[in-house]
Amino acid sequence: MDLDSIVEDQDFIKQALQSANIPALIMSIVHMTGDTRILEGDIKPRFVDPVSAGSDASIDEDMGEDGFTLEQMEIVRRWALEAIEQYSTSTAPLPELNKKDIESMLSYMCGRKLTEEYRSFIEEEIGLDGIDRRGISLKTPELCARASSFSVIIIGAGMGGILASIRLQEAGIAHTIIEKNAGVGGTWYENRYPGCRVDVPGHSYSYSFEPNYDWKHHYPVSEDIRTYYEQCAEKYGVGKFVRLNTEVVRAVFDEEVLLWRVHIVGKDGVEEVLSANALISAVGQLNRPKFPEIDGLDDFQGELVHSAMWPSDLECSGKRVVVIGSGASAFQIIPEMSRVAKQLTVFQRSPVWMFPNPIYHLEVAEGHKWALRKIPFYSKWYRFGLFYSAVEGVYEQTLADPNWSSPLSVSASNDVMRDNLTMWIKSQVNDQALLEKVLPKYPPFGKRILQDNGTYLSSLHRDNVELVAKEVNRLVPNGVMCGEANVHEADVIICATGFYAERFLYPINIIGRGGVTLSEQWGIDEGRAYLGITVPNFPNLFCIYGPNTNLVVAGSIAHNAESQVNYTMRSIKLLLERNQAAMDCRQEVYDEYNSRVDSINERTAWGAPSVNNWYKNSAGRVTSCLPFRIIDYWKMTKTPDPEDYIFIDHN
Numbered sequence: 016m017d018l019d020s021i022v023e024d025q026d027f028i029k030q031a032l033q034s035a036n037i038p039a040l041i042m043s044i045v046h047m048t049g050d051t052r053i054l055e056g057d058i059k060p061r062f063v064d065p066v067s068a069g070s071d072a073s074i075d076e077d078m079g080e081d082g083f084t085l086e087q088m089e090i091v092r093r094w095a096l097e098a099i100e101q102y103s104t105s106t107a108p109l110p111e112l113n114k115k116d117i118e119s120m121l122s123y124m125c126g127r128k129l130t131e132e133y134r135s136f137i138e139e140e141i142g143l144d145g146i147d148r149r150g151i152s153l154k155t156p157e158l159c160a161r162a163s164s165f166s167v168i169i170i171g172a173g174m175g176g177i178l179a180s181i182r183l184q185e186a187g188i189a190h191t192i193i194e195k196n197a198g199v200g201g202t203w204y205e206n207r208y209p210g211c212r213v214d215v216p217g218h219s220y221s222y223s224f225e226p227n228y229d230w231k232h233h234y235p236v237s238e239d240i241r242t243y244y245e246q247c248a249e250k251y252g253v254g255k256f257v258r259l260n261t262e263v264v265r266a267v268f269d270e271e272v273l274l275w276r277v278h279i280v281g282k283d284g285v286e287e288v289l290s291a292n293a294l295i296s297a298v299g300q301l302n303r304p305k306f307p308e309i310d311g312l313d314d315f316q317g318e319l320v321h322s323a324m325w326p327s328d329l330e331c332s333g334k335r336v337v338v339i340g341s342g343a344s345a346f347q348i349i350p351e352m353s354r355v356a357k358q359l360t361v362f363q364r365s366p367v368w369m370f371p372n373p374i375y376h377l378e379v380a381e382g383h384k385w386a387l388r389k390i391p392f393y394s395k396w397y398r399f400g401l402f403y404s405a406v407e408g409v410y411e412q413t414l415a416d417p418n419w420s421s422p423l424s425v426s427a428s429n430d431v432m433r434d435n436l437t438m439w440i441k442s443q444v445n446d447q448a449l450l451e452k453v454l455p456k457y458p459p460f461g462k463r464i465l466q467d468n469g470t471y472l473s474s475l476h477r478d479n480v481e482l483v484a485k486e487v488n489r490l491v492p493n494g495v496m497c498g499e500a501n502v503h504e505a506d507v508i509i510c511a512t513g514f515y516a517e518r519f520l521y522p523i524n525i526i527g528r529g530g531v532t533l534s535e536q537w538g539i540d541e542g543r544a545y546l547g548i549t550v551p552n553f554p555n556l557f558c559i560y561g562p563n564t565n566l567v568v569a570g571s572i573a574h575n576a577e578s579q580v581n582y583t584m585r586s587i588k589l590l591l592e593r594n595q596a597a598m599d600c601r602q603e604v605y606d607e608y609n610s611r612v613d614s615i616n617e618r619t620a621w622g623a624p625s626v627n628n629w630y631k632n633s634a635g636r637v638t639s640c641l642p643f644r645i646i647d648y649w650k651m652t653k654t655p656d657p658e659d660y661i662f663i664d665h666n
């Protein structure tokens with residue numbers, strides 16, 4: 016446990032505990048005292064569904080966080096103060112807790128008995144015993160020697176690429192990361208539009224082994240996440256493996272020598288070919304900005320920008336600004352623009368569902384940061400609490416009931432969520448015409464549900480803002496053409512119109528065995544992979560955040576990246592142990608997995624035929640989303656099954 020010692024006086028600690036998370040504090044008390052009786056008393060979290068939890072309807076003067084009464088919270092803080100006093104003045108080690116104790120703690124936090132599978136999942140994710148179980152260890156000198164002659168090329172130095180580099184370094188495997196940008200951080204390097212922030216809690220949006228106790232906001236802003244990844248890269252020595260400002264344009268599996276030949280082009284335009292035993296794609300799903308496919312894009316005479324390519328010197332103050340789109344990026348840009356633009360016109364093709372979340376823009380209190388840094392196990396359990404509510408909390412509500420027939424919801428529980436979300440929107444809109452426009456007419460989870468503290472809808476009420484519920488299909492020199500004669504004049508047009516998410520690894524030309532290209536094998540927008548990671552005919556190609564691995568229900572993509580890198584590292588270990596050159600996914604395993612993926616995705620809110628979203632390809636197949644519970648995916652990716660692969664011997 017890497018904790019700073021507690022040197023502060025009682026008054027300071029008392030004050031800090033005012034902003035500590037109560038369930039996590041209770042867990043820490045058990046760790047510090049070894050006494051589990053606290054779990055059996057009347058002081059327990061009260062579970063409320065995540066929608067009503069944040070809405071005004073749930074506010075009870077006597078009720079605090081997680082359903083504890085204010086009085087109970089005070090009692091817990093008193094207990095914590097005593098336990099901290101004892102802990103900080105004692106030189107004895109913390110009491111040992113056995114498996115049963117940990118199980119009781121997990122069940123207390125979750126309000127239900129957790130199965131064995133969940134316990135090991137959590138053991139790995141939060142590493143209570145301080146053991147990081149996700150790296151590989153190569154025990155014999157022979158394996159180490161083989162590892163030292165194995166090499167890897169990673170495409171992309173974002174969340175996935177940095178992680179892969181950390182794990183490869185631990186295993187002593189040489190690698191190079193090719194990064195098209197001038198810095199690391201991937202999507203957080205690129206997305207710099209005003210208002211940009213992550214919409215999952217920061218304390219779970221980080222590597223499990225590298226917590227950040229200093230997030231300024233509960234939902235960190237883009238710049239702070241970029242800094243986090245820069246610091247991770249620095250701390251773990253990733254920088255020396257990265258070639259910045261360099262793009263992979265082509266990668267060919269050379270069957271003669273069983274190596275990947277990777278063609279890269281630097282800023283100077285010169286092409287170079289690197290070779291490696293394995294290729295890891297960590298390019299993400301959302302890295303090629305998509306402008307709308309409309310007429311007149313080149314005709315517009317003002318500033319035309321994409322949300323993901325925000326010019327640092329773009330000036331919108333006092334201008335006539337148009338935003339095209341109303342997805343996750345637009346949702347964050349619009350309130351910012353409404354404050355500075357002379358006139359803001361928003362073109363919305365479909366409205367979005369939003370979760371009430373009062374802490375969405377709030378800063379993390381100093382007392383909470385102190386607790387994360389100093390109280391034993393507090394940060395681990397806090398992370399677990401965030402993770403659990405996001406992962407398991409709402410999964411069932413996304414699944415379609417085959418006997419449910421409504422275009423507006425996919426099941427009874429999804430319909431309840433719809434009612435609650437509708438109430439939340441209605442509570443903020445006092446204009447019937449606006450309400451008609453902003454109430455979605457598709458099931459919750461049909462598109463990503465956004466975190467909301469009321470800022471978005473209040474910005475649409477401003478006098479300088481107009482919401483036009485129409486698709487844009489033509490730009491003219493002075494603005495957006497709407498209908499035959501009506502021009503919405505603009506100085507700046509912001510396209511918050513998303514990415515080429517359906518074209519995995521686009522535009523890199525990847526060529527596998529027998530000369531087959533990925534885009535031929537898949538079709539242009541038909542990405543598939545076994546576990547989202549491997550593809551037949553492309554030996555030793557491993558994808559991080561590949562096809563069907565995106566999370567619609569919050570969860571944390573950081574956790575998924577860890578699962579995928581873990582699987583990749585264990586696959587490389589298999590190769591080394593078996594002294595094989597390459598492994599190629601069996602077609603039947605891939606086919607069977609993908610039909611399972613499709614059959615579940617078709618029965619989700621995001622797969623519903625009535626829903627249009629970026630998760631589907633042009634044929635309506637969901638290519639981007641993971642249909643499984645995270646725990647199931649974690650199990651699937653824990654260890655590669657050698658039976659799933661054809662191994663290729665060294666030539």
Ligand code: NAP
Nearest residue numbers: 212213214307340341342343344364365463486487512513
């Ligand atoms: P997006 O969700 O694909 O949204 C694109 C928007 O543009 C949609 O509202 C779409 O309408 C609209 N659109 C496209 N063409 C149009 C046209 N011709 N006229 C009018 N509207 C048009 O893209 P995004 O907002 O960049 O978000 C993509 C994903 O990135 C998110 O789902 C999320 O996973 C991630 N993201 C996350 C955060 C965060 O963590 N806070 C922030 C930004 C992005 P339709 O809906 O009708 O297609």
